[in-house]
Amino acid sequence: MISDRVTGALVIRTALPTEAGTIAELHLKARSTYYPDGVPQAGLDWAEAWRGSIERPDCQVLCAIGQGRIVGIASFRTPDGVGPDTVELFQFHVDPSHWRVGIGTALHAACVEQWRADGRRAAVLDVHTGNLRAQAFYARHDWVPDPENPFTEGDHHRYLRRAVRTGE
Template sequence: MLAVEAGVVADLHARARATYYPDGVPEAGFDWVGAWRKAVRREDGQVLCAVERGTVVAIASFRPPQDGPAGTVKLFQFHVDPGRWRAGIGTALHTACVEQWRADGRATAVLDVHADNRRAQAFYARRGWVPDPEHPPAPDDHHLALRLDVRTAP
């Protein structure tokens, strides 16, 4: 991924995250571009982007989880430009992810979603994601673990 692309992705990531953090994106000084470059360079990591008229409007990144069971993939980032919500972009990108996971022989997908991000939780639930019984939230955790059976996902 080129530096300019990493910057575009980091900007999209920050704008999407800001929608569910009422006081703004935490870790404002965090090097999002550097984090994306590091994530993309992993051999087992994959990134899918939705592009409209030359502009990245959605991004998904995933890879096998560290120390996770075989056949599992973890969705680390899934963001759609807030100005493009409800346009079918997220649905199309999610479908592309599931197709890639099936092609890669994955049976299960997992993700963590922010507990305050009700919109994302509803999006995932409509696509078959359920709470992960193996990873219930801790009382001080701000994330919910979700699981998807890739073989039966819509």
């Protein structure tokens, strides 16, 4: 489990259940940038959903703390129907007011570090087709189209995969 990991002025650590409301706010702020007509499931109690994720034994939520506040979040877990060597990056968001300053890269590196420590060999995720910024970010970090879930015209998400190698 990752404890505090300092990267310059940025600290990446495991999220606390008491931070679920703040995490939910960041989540909604980030998602609204690629859902201009409104975030799906807007009526959901996102704070409670994040609290549940933080407390799930099969899920880990990391947060990036910059200047005393949460500026990035990532959650990952073992997806249903796959072996324990694969992890799903379920949510990955950086506060839009902090884009392009290295927070996402540092948070992603912390995720990969944890996956290696956990003995994972592959990671999967899905990204909204309209979220071109995120797709470019993932491509820069060695994510490729998942051959097991190819994109089909009309899909709302693209499925990506990344090898998790040891000793990199």
